[in-house]
Amino acid sequence: xxxxxxxxxxxxxxxxxxxxxxxxxxxxxxxxxxxxxxxxxxxxxxxxxxxxxxxxxxxxxxxxxxxxxxxxxxxxxxxxxxxxxxxxxxxxxxxxxxxxxxxxxxxxxxxxxxxxxxxxxxxxxxxxxxxxxxxxxxxxxxxxxxxxxxxxxxxxxxxxxxxxxxxxxxxxxxxxxxxxxxxxxxxxxxxxxxxxxxxxxxxxxxxxxxxxxxxxxxxxxxxxxxxxxxxxxxxxxxxxxxxxxxxxxxxxxxxxxxxxxxxxxxxxxxxxxxxxxxxxxxxxxxxxxxxxxxxxxxxxxxxxxxxxxxxxx
Amino acid sequence: xxxxxxxxxxxxxxxxxxxxxxxxxxxxxxxxxxxxxxxxxxxxxxxxxxxxxxxxxxxxxxxxxxxxxxxxxxxxxxxxxxxxxxxxxxxxxxxxxxxxxxxxxxxxxxxxxxxxxxxxxxxxxxxxxxxxxxxxxxxxxxxxxxxxxxxxxxxxxxxxxxxxxxxxxxxxxxxxxxxxxxxxxxxxxxxxxxxxxxxxxxxxxxxxxxxxxxxxxxxxxxxxxxxxxxxxxxxxxxxxxxxxxxxxxxxxxxxxxxxxxxxxxxxxxxxxxxxxxxxxxxxxxxxxxxxxxxxxxxxxxxxxxxxxxxxxx
Numbered sequence: 316x317x318x319x320x321x322x323x324x325x326x327x328x329x330x331x332x333x334x335x336x337x338x339x340x341x342x343x344x345x346x347x348x349x350x351x352x353x354x355x356x357x358x359x360x361x362x363x364x365x366x367x368x369x370x371x372x373x374x375x376x377x378x379x380x381x382x383x384x385x386x387x388x389x390x391x392x393x394x395x396x397x398x399x400x401x402x403x404x405x406x407x408x409x410x411x412x413x414x415x416x417x418x419x420x421x422x423x424x425x426x427x428x429x430x431x432x433x434x435x436x437x438x439x440x441x442x443x444x445x446x447x448x449x450x451x452x453x454x455x456x457x458x459x460x461x462x463x464x465x466x467x468x469x470x471x472x473x474x475x476x477x478x479x480x481x482x483x484x485x486x487x488x489x490x491x492x493x494x495x496x497x498x499x500x501x502x503x504x505x506x507x508x509x510x511x512x513x514x515x516x517x518x519x520x521x522x523x524x525x526x527x528x529x530x531x532x533x534x535x536x537x538x539x540x541x542x543x544x545x546x547x548x549x550x551x552x553x554x555x556x557x558x559x560x561x562x563x564x565x566x567x568x569x570x571x572x573x574x575x576x577x578x579x580x581x582x583x584x585x586x587x588x589x590x591x592x593x594x595x596x597x598x599x600x601x602x603x604x605x606x607x608x609x610x611x612x613x614x615x616x617x618x619x620x621x622x623x624x625x626x627x628x
Numbered sequence: 629x630x631x632x633x634x635x636x637x638x639x640x641x642x643x644x645x646x647x648x649x650x651x652x653x654x655x656x657x658x659x660x661x662x663x664x665x666x667x668x669x670x671x672x673x674x675x676x677x678x679x680x681x682x683x684x685x686x687x688x689x690x691x692x693x694x695x696x697x698x699x700x701x702x703x704x705x706x707x708x709x710x711x712x713x714x715x716x717x718x719x720x721x722x723x724x725x726x727x728x729x730x731x732x733x734x735x736x737x738x739x740x741x742x743x744x745x746x747x748x749x750x751x752x753x754x755x756x757x758x759x760x761x762x763x764x765x766x767x768x769x770x771x772x773x774x775x776x777x778x779x780x781x782x783x784x785x786x787x788x789x790x791x792x793x794x795x796x797x798x799x800x801x802x803x804x805x806x807x808x809x810x811x812x813x814x815x816x817x818x819x820x821x822x823x824x825x826x827x828x829x830x831x832x833x834x835x836x837x838x839x840x841x842x843x844x845x846x847x848x849x850x851x852x853x854x855x856x857x858x859x860x861x862x863x864x865x866x867x868x869x870x871x872x873x874x875x876x877x878x879x880x881x882x883x884x885x886x887x888x889x890x891x892x893x894x895x896x897x898x899x900x901x902x903x904x905x906x907x908x909x910x911x912x913x914x915x916x917x918x919x920x921x922x923x924x925x926x927x928x929x930x931x932x933x934x935x936x937x938x939x940x941x
Contacts, residue, residue: 444926447915472926477939492915494807494855495927502929504938521910527884531854534885538851541844542807571840572847597834599936602760602805606935613757613785614808616815618931622919623912625817626790 318480318592322507323350323358324548326565328582329556330367336392339365344399346585351403353587356433357479361552362410362426362443362488362511365393368552369412370461371559373452380465384414384424388437401435406479408548410487410511412466413442426466428485428511432478439476441485442469445493456519458559473499481506481592484545488512491549492535494542495617501543502605506592508545510536513552516560529564533574541572544595544603554581570595631793631905635820636663636671637861639878641895642869643680649705652678657712659898664716666900669746670792674865675723675739675756675801675824678706682725683774684870686765693778697727697737701750714748719792721861723800723824725779726755739779741798741824745791752789754798755782758806769832771872786812794819794905797858801825804862805848807855808930814856815918819905821858823849826865829873842877846887854885857908857916867894883908 325346330339343360350358363369366383374380388411389397400407413427426446430439446468448460473496475484484500484507491510500508514532516525532549540547546569553563565578567588576586599605638659643652656673663671676682679696687693701724702710713720726740739759743752759781761773786809788797797813797820804823813821827845829838845862853860859882866876878891880901889899912918 444923445921447921468923469926475939477941482938489915489921492855493922494811494851495922495930498807499927499929502933502936504936518914521914527886531885534847534851534854538807538847538855541847542805542851572844573840601831601834602802608758608760608802609806609808609934610757610781611931611934613782614812614931616812617808618924618927620815621922621924623815623817625795626788628790 319589320356320480320592321354321587321589322548322567323353323355323585323587324550324565324567324576324578325350325358325360326550326563326578326584326586327361327364327552329554329561330552332367332557334367336365340392340395342583344395346583347396347399347403347405347407349585350587351405353585354589355587356405358405358407359509359548359550360407360409360511361550362428362513363412363552364410364511366412367557368513368561370448370465371458371557373459373461381414384412386414388429397431397435400431400433404433406433407431408485408509408511424466425469426462426487428487430476430478430483430485438478439474439483439485440471441474441487442471443487443490444469444473445489445496447489458519460519475500475503475505484508486510488514491539492531494539497539497543501545505543505545506595507590508539508547510548511550514562516562529562532562532564533566536566536568537572537574540568540570541598542603544570544598546570546590546592546595551578570598632902633669633793633905634667634900634902635861635880636666636668636898636900637863637878637880637889637891638663638671638673639863639876639891639897640674640677640865642867642874643865645680645870647680649678653705653708655896657708659896660709660712660716660718660720662898663900664718666898668900669718671718671720672822672861672863673720673722673824674863675741675826676725676865677723677824679725680870681826681865681874683761683778684771684872686772686774694727697725699727701742710744710748713744713746717746719746720744721798721822721824737779738782739775739800741800743789743791743796743798751791752787752796752798753784754787754800755784756800756803757782757786758802758809760802771832773832788813788816788818797821799823801827804852805844807852810852810856814858818856818858819908820903821852821860823861824863827875829875842875845875845877846879849879849881850885850887853881853883854911855916857883857911859883859903859905859908864891883911
């Protein structure tokens with residue numbers, strides 16, 4: 316038995332602050348055509364794929380800050396992605412910054428991803444749960460990481476969506492480091508976890524070598540894939556962007572935890588893998604047969620307690 | 629700041645069914661002396677370190693089955709380990725099969741590990757939570773894996789113990805594959821997770837290459853260490869034992885997820901690493917600062933549900 320879908324990760328090289336969204340969308344549609352030519356029916360773009368990673372700056376002018384967010388989806392600027400999706404029959408995952416006013420008139424901001432099916436319909440939405448960084452300007456940092464200031468914590472949990480022949484899940488960037496992210500989707504029998512990321516090559520607050528940071532990027536996704544018997548597609552925004560070197564290393568990971576496709580540049584680059592959505596079934600039926608082996612009575616601290624508490628001295 | 633302790637993994641080569649416990653304990657004390665000579669103050673032995681991995685056989689004779697269990701700790705046979713521990717000032721982790729009669733007279737069996745401090749006092753006990761395998765004889769298997777038949781599910785959770793200068797945690801074999809195991813100890817600010825394992829080189833029920841199984845062994849421990857900023861010491865029972873090839877690959881893993889010491893044989897082998905228990909502090913204070921970043925409101929399914937439930941077709 317096999318359920319095949321060919322999937323692409325469409326890594327984006329740097330997007331400078333001045334680059335227009337039209338220009339970025341053109342780069343993205345070029346990659347969608349390329350991916351389609353290699354057989355892909357599903358393309359995974361990065362987190363905040365339409366703009367530079369603006370949380371690296373402390374932006375005090377609200378209108379300027381707002382310009383990095385999308386207030387409608389699709390918009391005139393993003394419509395070409397949907398048009399090409401429909402023309403080619405290619406679904407996609409898109410990370411972007413979402414802004415709207417709620418029923419009380421309050422301005423709401425989320426770090427969001429949507430899933431679009433092969434008929435160009437939005438079939439799923441996710442809002443980032445694990446916002447890294449800090450909420451207010453920290454002058455001692457070489458660059459800022461203001462996600463906790465520029466976004467609210469996602470309010471949709473980790474939903475999955477049955478579409479395109481499988482059970483599809485989404486997360487964003489820092490979410491990939493947390494085993495809880497993967498497990499909550501694993502508890503819903505997920506087949507592919509899609510995620511985009513924006514990760515600096517260097518740690519801004521601790522000495523940590525770039526090779527170690529790439530290892531952490533990959534090992535988190537590989538463990539998450541294996542431990543839930545799911546495919547994973549991780550797509551980077553890569554290269555020197557706004558003066559900060561951003562990690563590449565986009566990859567497609569099998570349910571065995573093996574990296575089966577890997578980007579080798581820090582530029583716009585399409586990687587493709589043919590994914591059998593049943594490849595992880597033996598894992599979910601044997602070593603990670605949750606129903607047979609999980610012992611939730613021993614897991615209480617995971618959901619009872621937010622922070623770690625050491626035993627008394 | 630640093631809190632240094634030199635730790636050893638004392639991998640055991642095969643223990644045949646006929647080998648006496650006295651003989652095994654001699655091998656173990658030899659390795660404790662060797663480890664001490666290399667500076668170790670804490671030695672981690674495998675799971676079921678005193679016997680062959682008997683769940684590979686369907687043993688119908690109850691007296692014969694009982695002979696693989698310890699009814700007291702220490703016993704005359706295991707006393708030499710405690711005597712040498714005291715003489716050398718070396719603590720140890722020991723996996724063994726535990727049998728006792730409870731207050732109702734019922735015979736109880738657990739797959740157990742104890743932690744012994746540098747004064748040879750038992751300071752911690754753990755009983756295996758994630759029992760792999762099956763409960764009854766399955767004739768189609770090339771070898772059995774009757775842990776679910778020979779042991780009860782551990783009833784002590786994943787406790788940690790403040791001793792020997794740090795916060796010490798334990799688990800056993802299959803536990804290492806489950807991110808829940810690591811996280812529950814991470815929620816208690818664990819510094820070192822010790823574990824012994826008995827894992828066949830080949831999967832008895834699915835086609836899976838030995839290199840992939842070794843990768844799964846290591847990636848589970850590396851992710852667990854990194855994602856909780858803890859040291860990990862994994863010690864194998866290795867080599868051809870009872871006709872089944874058992875995976876070696878004993879290792880000591882830093883809180884960065886890096887393997888810093890690795891066994892290269894399938895025999896009795898001591899590996900040693902100097903562990904700074906504060907090495908993981910920057911991880912627990914930054915990327916995995918649980919208090920700042922965890923979002924337990926999104927994790928409910930992890931403790932609400934045992935098995936996976938797919939969305940409706």
